[in-house]
Amino acid sequence: MNHTMSLKYIAKKAIRNLSGLTALALLFISSSNIAARTRPLWNGYIQTRYTENYRSLSSFELRRAKLWVKGKAPIQGNWFYKVQAIFRQKSSGNLTMQDFYAEYRYHTYVFRMGQMVPDFSLQRRQPDYVIPVLERAAAINNLIPTAESGARDIGIMAEWHSSDRNFTASAGMFNGNGSNTLHNEDRRFLFTHRLTADFSLPDHIKAHLGYSLAYRNTTGLSFKRIFGNNAVFKGDDFRWGVETRIAFPDGEIQSEYLEAHLGSRKAWAYYLLTDYKLLLRNQIVFSMEKFCDLNPVSNDQPWYIVGWNHYFAGNQAKLMLDTQAQFANGSNNYQTIIQLQLMFL
Numbered sequence: 565m566n567h568t569m570s571l572k573y574i575a576k577k578a579i580r581n582l583s584g585l586t587a588l589a590l591l592f593i594s595s596s597n598i599a600a601r602t603r604p605l606w607n608g609y610i611q612t613r614y615t616e617n618y619r620s621l622s623s624f625e626l627r628r629a630k631l632w633v634k635g636k637a638p639i640q641g642n643w644f645y646k647v648q649a650i651f652r653q654k655s656s657g658n659l660t661m662q663d664f665y666a667e668y669r670y671h672t673y674v675f676r677m678g679q680m681v682p683d684f685s686l687q688r689r690q691p692d693y694v695i696p697v698l699e700r701a702a703a704i705n706n707l708i709p710t711a712e713s714g715a716r717d718i719g720i721m722a723e724w725h726s727s728d729r730n731f732t733a734s735a736g737m738f739n740g741n742g743s744n745t746l747h748n749e750d751r752r753f754l755f756t757h758r759l760t761a762d763f764s765l766p767d768h769i770k771a772h773l774g775y776s777l778a779y780r781n782t783t784g785l786s787f788k789r790i791f792g793n794n795a796v797f798k799g800d801d802f803r804w805g806v807e808t809r810i811a812f813p814d815g816e817i818q819s820e821y822l823e824a825h826l827g828s829r830k831a832w833a834y835y836l837l838t839d840y841k842l843l844l845r846n847q848i849v850f851s852m853e854k855f856c857d858l859n860p861v862s863n864d865q866p867w868y869i870v871g872w873n874h875y876f877a878g879n880q881a882k883l884m885l886d887t888q889a890q891f892a893n894g895s896n897n898y899q900t901i902i903q904l905q906l907m908f909l
Contacts, residue, residue: 603635604633604634604635605633605634605635606631606632606633606909607631607632607633607634607907607909608629608630608631608632608907608908608909609629609630609693609905609906609907609908609909610626610628610629610630610905610906610908611626611627611628611629611693611903611904611905612624612625612626612627612903612904613625613627613698613901613902613903613904614901614902614903615899615900615901616899616900616901617897617898617899617900618898618899618900625653626651626652626653627652627903628650628651628652628692629650629651630648630649630650630651630662631648631649631650631909632646632647632648632649632663633646633647633648634646634647637666641668642668642669642670643666643667643668644666644667644668644669645665645666645667646663646664646665646667647661647663647664648661648662648663648664649661649662650662660714660744661679661743661744662679662714662716662743663678663679663680663681663716664678664679665677665678665679665680666678672724672725672726672727673722673723673724674722674723674724675720675721675722675723676720676721676722676723677719677720677721678718679716679717679718679743679744680716680717680719680721681710681715681716682708682709682710682717682719682721682736682738682754682756682778683721683723683734683736683756683758683776684708684709684710684756684758684776684778684803684805685703685704685708685758685776685805685807685820685822686760686772686774686807686809686818686820687700687701687704687818687820687835688700688704688708688715693879693905693907694879696837696839696847696849696871696873697837697849697851697869697871697886698871698884698886698901698903701820701833701835701837701851701853702833702835702853702854702855702867703805703820703821703822703833703834703835703853703855704820704822704835705789706789706790706831706833706855706857707790707803707805707822707823707824707831707832707833707855708778708803708822709740709754709756709778709780709801709803710738710742710743710754711787711789712742712785712786712787712788712789713741713742713743713744714742714743716742716743716744717738717739717740717741717742717743717754718738718739718743718745719736719737719738719739719753719754720736720737720738721734721735721736721737721756722734722735722736729762730761730762730763731759731760731761731762732758732759732760733757733758733759733760734756734757734758734759735755735756735757736754736755736756736757737753737754737755737756738753738754738755738756739753739754740752740753740754740780740782740785741785750782750783750784752780752781752782752783753780754778754779754780755778755779755780756776756777756778757776757777757778758774758775758776758777759774759775760772760773760774760807761773761774767813768812768813769810769811769812770810770811771808771809771810771811772807772808772809772810772811773807773808774806774807774808775804775805775806775807776803776804776805776806776807777803777804778801778802778803778804779800779801779802779803780801781799781800781801782797782798782799782801783798784796784797784798785797785801787826789857790824790826790831790857790858790859791857791858791859792857792858792859792861792862793859797826797827799826799827800825800826800827801824801825801826802824802825803822803823803824803825804822804823805820805821805822805823806820806821807819807820808820814840814841815838815839815840815841816837816838816839817836817837817838818836818837818838819834819835819836819837820834820835821833821834822834826858829858831855831856831857831858832856833853833854833855833856834853834854835851835852835853835854836851836852836853837849837850837851838850838851839871845874845875845876846872846873846874846875847872847873847874847875848870848871848872849869849870849871849872849873849886850869850870850871851868851869851871852866852867852868852869853866853867853869854866854867863890863892863895863897865890865891865892866890867888867889867890868888868889868890869886869887869888869889870886870887871884871885871886871887872884872885873885879905879907880906880907881905881906881907882904882905883902883903883904883905884901884902884903884904884905885900885901885902885903886899886900886901886903887899887900888900888901
């Protein structure tokens with residue numbers, strides 16, 4: 565009897581151990597499958613350029629070197645993330661954090677929390693490595709609500725798109741103090757909203773329309789790109805913009821108009837951009853932009869840009885040439901920039 569009970573005990577223990585090992589093996593296989601599906605996607609590029617303004621500047625520079633990683637979080641559910649850093653000579657060779665946020669996707673909704681680019685304007689949402697000009701327009705660089713802090717801010721944003729992705733709407737709430745700040749300094753937030761619509765037209769033509777809104781009431785922020793000095797602005801800051809784009813098989817026309825209402829004063833800007841693809845992976849570009857700020861000593865005359873791009877391997881490797889001119893009452897300004905872009909991941 566004792567011998568029989570001993571055999572049953574040994575058998576039960578073996579079964580329990582086998583079950584444990586089987587569960588462990590299944591967990592390992594499952595974890596391996598999740599890890600395989602959630603491998604991070606690394607990307608990066610460098611832009612080097614030569615600049616000549618025919619007066620006081622002739623130099624080579626590293627425009628930017630950018631590196632980012634994004635992907636699905638290694639957990640169950642539709643959780644995603646992105647972390648991005650940039651190296652610039654203008655920041656004394658420092659590596660600066662730009663994007664770091666978590667994201668949850670639910671059907672046609674996206675919820676994001678962290679540091680990001682608030683959804684405001686079309687060209688600001690287009691990556692700089694794909695736009696056909698060397699710099700975003702002054703309207704975008706100077707009048708978006710986060711222009712003073714690398715276009716980033718810390719907060720939350722929700723985005724919805726229709727099932728066919730022809731309509732997109734977003735709303736966000738941010739600290740309003742810019743990127744890489746520890747907290748909201750005045751307990752007043754920046755609110756943003758954007759709505760866009762995309763249409764397909766005959767002959768493979770695609771049209772895009774949209775508008776953006778932003779508002780905050782601040783107890784004190786410095787807008788050097790608008791006022792041109794260290795003056796601190798207090799009060800209502802309301803900004804809006806409209807956008808349009810028509811894409812043809814071999815080119816595009818894109819334009820935006822933005823206004824910033826700071827109390828009773830208004831700054832405004834616009835740009836018009838068109839490009840056309842030529843044979844042998846070449847592209848010609850023309851752009852006109854105008855920015856009217858609130859600095860009485862600045863030159864508000866429009867800039868005219870003529871460019872040429874050669875795509876060795878699409879945006880992975882391309883050479884860009886821009887010649888810019890501004891005509892201003894006996895004090896004309898000219899500038900030529902040559903830039904080489906190479907993506908290394």
